[in-house]
Amino acid sequence: xxxxxxxxxxxxxxxxxxxxxxxxxxxxxxxxxxxxxxxxxxxxxxxxxxxxxxxxxxxxxxxxxxxxxxxxxxxxxxxxxxxxxxxxxxxxxxxxxxxxxxxxxxxxxxxxxxxxxxxxxxxxxxxxxxxxxxxxxxxxxxxxxxxxxxxxxxxxxxxxxxxxxxxxxxxxxxxxxxxxxxxxxxxxxxxxxxxxxxxxxxxxxxxxxxxxxxxxxxxxxxxxxxxxxxxxxxxxxxxxxxxxxxxxxxxxxxxxxxxxxxxxxxxxxxxxxxxxxxxxxxxxxxxxxxxxxxxxxxxxxxxxxxxxxxxxxxxxxxxxxxxxxxxxxxxxxxxxxxxxxxxxxxxxxxxxxxxxxxxxxxxxxxxxxxxxxxxxxxxxxxxxxxxxxxxxxxxxxxxxxxxxxxxxxxxxxxxxxxxxxxxxxxxxxxxxxxxxxxxxxxxxxxxxxxxxxxxxxxxxxxxxxxxxxxxxxxxxxxxxxxxxxxxxxxxxxxxxxxxxxxxxxxxxxxxxxxxxxxxxxxxxxxxxxxxxxxxxxxxxxxxxxxxxxxxxxxxxxxxxxxxxxxxxxxxxxxxxxxxxxxxxxxxxxxxxxxxxxxxxxxxxxxxxxxxxxxxxxxxxxx
Numbered sequence: 001x002x003x004x005x006x007x008x009x010x011x012x013x014x015x016x017x018x019x020x021x022x023x024x025x026x027x028x029x030x031x032x033x034x035x036x037x038x039x040x041x042x043x044x045x046x047x048x049x050x051x052x053x054x055x056x057x058x059x060x061x062x063x064x065x066x067x068x069x070x071x072x073x074x075x076x077x078x079x080x081x082x083x084x085x086x087x088x089x090x091x092x093x094x095x096x097x098x099x100x101x102x103x104x105x106x107x108x109x110x111x112x113x114x115x116x117x118x119x120x121x122x123x124x125x126x127x128x129x130x131x132x133x134x135x136x137x138x139x140x141x142x143x144x145x146x147x148x149x150x151x152x153x154x155x156x157x158x159x160x161x162x163x164x165x166x167x168x169x170x171x172x173x174x175x176x177x178x179x180x181x182x183x184x185x186x187x188x189x190x191x192x193x194x195x196x197x198x199x200x201x202x203x204x205x206x207x208x209x210x211x212x213x214x215x216x217x218x219x220x221x222x223x224x225x226x227x228x229x230x231x232x233x234x235x236x237x238x239x240x241x242x243x244x245x246x247x248x249x250x251x252x253x254x255x256x257x258x259x260x261x262x263x264x265x266x267x268x269x270x271x272x273x274x275x276x277x278x279x280x281x282x283x284x285x286x287x288x289x290x291x292x293x294x295x296x297x298x299x300x301x302x303x304x305x306x307x308x309x310x311x312x313x314x315x316x317x318x319x320x321x322x323x324x325x326x327x328x329x330x331x332x333x334x335x336x337x338x339x340x341x342x343x344x345x346x347x348x349x350x351x352x353x354x355x356x357x358x359x360x361x362x363x364x365x366x367x368x369x370x371x372x373x374x375x376x377x378x379x380x381x382x383x384x385x386x387x388x389x390x391x392x393x394x395x396x397x398x399x400x401x402x403x404x405x406x407x408x409x410x411x412x413x414x415x416x417x418x419x420x421x422x423x424x425x426x427x428x429x430x431x432x433x434x435x436x437x438x439x440x441x442x443x444x445x446x447x448x449x450x451x452x453x454x455x456x457x458x459x460x461x462x463x464x465x466x467x468x469x470x471x472x473x474x475x476x477x478x479x480x481x482x483x484x485x486x487x488x489x490x491x492x493x494x495x496x497x498x499x500x501x502x503x504x505x506x507x508x509x510x511x512x513x514x515x516x517x518x519x520x521x522x523x524x525x526x527x528x529x530x531x532x533x534x535x536x537x538x539x540x541x542x543x544x545x546x547x548x549x550x551x552x553x554x555x556x557x558x559x560x561x562x563x564x565x566x567x568x569x570x571x572x573x574x575x576x577x578x579x580x581x582x583x584x585x586x587x588x589x590x591x592x593x594x595x596x597x598x599x600x601x602x603x604x605x606x607x608x609x610x611x612x613x614x615x616x617x618x619x620x621x622x
Contacts (some may be wrong), residue, residue: 069347118445125309214226394492
């Protein structure tokens with residue numbers, strides 16, 4: 001296909017770069033079936049990379065690799081739930097410095113299509129919406145419900161102060177933003193016919209002047225339209241007539257694939273999905289042959305660090321793994337794949353000019369076995385570090401009176417009450433998402449979507465503590481169930497048909513301040529030959545030379561979370577498919593590096609630092 005592919009004209013965009021077009025006023029426009037950039041024909045060859053999934057120290061490396069592949073445009077989502085973790089308190093610093101990220105794209109010759117949401121999907125917790133929105137029992141997300149639009153307005157007021165000066169046609173020193181997306185895949189939700197117009201006007205009224213776009217799959221295209229925005233389409237397989245279908249919803253407009261899915265994401269308990277490289281590049285070539293523009297989703301996936309992974313809920317609830325490798329053009333750690341070189345060859349033919357040389361690959365380190373030599377039981381941590389909330393009734397995470405009353409967004413929550421005797425425990429499907437059940441400190445079993453009842457053993461006469469340690473495994477990010485994503489105990493739990501009452505509720509969000517306090521708490525002991533959690537384990541990784549990327553393999557451990565120097569790397573789970581966690585070199589330091597693991601059940605004694613990731617048994621995307 002590559003040798004037979006003939007393009008009617010070459011597209012040399014070497015001079016059409018953000019820093020190469022000073023004093024511009026036109027930006028990106030549409031004229032019949034083509035894009036114009038400052039009045040010159042332009043084709044978007046884009047790739048998605050999310051600044052919040054990639055360590056800041058690696059942003060430029062990934063951008064240089066985009067350029068070396070032949071891309072001219074970067075697309076990124078903007079995650080509301082990271083920029084406004086607490087209502088009214090905004091964070092655009094460090095790894096969330098959007099202005100720095102966009103300016104770096106301009107410096108490296110990349111235009112930007114910005115996808116500010118407010119909803120972004122992206123296999124990200126609640127599609128990027130902050131969980132504190134769910135404190136309102138009547139909340140209707142992604143609609144013109146007043147409680148939602150007031151929050152969006154406040155967020156956009158702050159976000160657009162960063163975005164507006166970096167637009168291509170308003171910034172005299174090379175602003176990179178040539179297009180802005182209105183919401184995201186709304187045609188698959190479509191609960192409010194007035195909502196897309198509201199979002200469009202929220203952008204325009206705050207100074208957005210660049211080309212507006214929408215993004216939907218084929219089935220959602222006609223429901224996600226909004227007047228004044230260019231409709232684009234998302235897919236992986238190029239069905240016959242799919243691109244021509246765009247003509248049925250908008251005539252005489254350039255065609256663009258906003259998301260060409262280069263791979264796929266993984267769920268816990270499933271396979272690691274891969275998408276054939278030859279099939280992918282042949283489809284990209286076919287798309288380009290029609291004259292369409294394209295954005296590769298993903299060019300570089302990165303990682304769902306911390307507790308930020310999303311989930312699916314179709315026939316059953318499935319949470320996403322920590323890695324967002326996506327079988328993309330670059331690996332999770334930014335290394336080249338065969339897809340990169342095949343695409344580079346294709347794009348060089350389209351452009352007809354030599355491409356920049358690909359940057360050197362950063363070597364990875366294998367630091368060997370790391371001994372976790374100390375532990376402290378969760379039951380010993382509770383009285384030392386945590387003050388419980390007392391409530392007659394169970395309270396879901398989002399409505400706990402914490403964090404300046406915005407609730408608990410992520411992590412675990414422990415519900416503790418007193419029972420007399422044993423019997424039949426039933427959740428009525430009120431556990432979100434998974435609970436370990438203990439009587440005093442004795443493990444009894446687990447409850448989740450599929451297991452809703454347990455037998456509580458009878459004990460000696462007297463009162464006992466019944467404890468439910470509930471994990472929020474990640475909120476659903478796609479589909480019609482967004483309003484039902486409250487976590488923890490979302491209703492009554494019954495023992496012998498009587499609802500449990502009078503709870504002590506402990507928040508285990510495991511934020512940096514908590515992890516720092518954990519270092520100094522008394523009660524750490526030498527790990528015995530056999531021990532079961534829940535407990536925290538710690539050890540030290542000593543590095544003599546300049547730190548490098550590595551991967552942590554947790555063979556022998558069951559389920560939990562890993563912290564390195566206070567950074568939450570994300571979750572691990574023995575059910576797979578993912579078996580290693582990515583540890584970026586910039587998060588390490590010469591000398592000692594503290595590793596803390598929260599293990600829910602069965603702990604190993606060591607973890608392995610290896611130089612090759614293992615993302616699990618593979619299965620090709622159908």
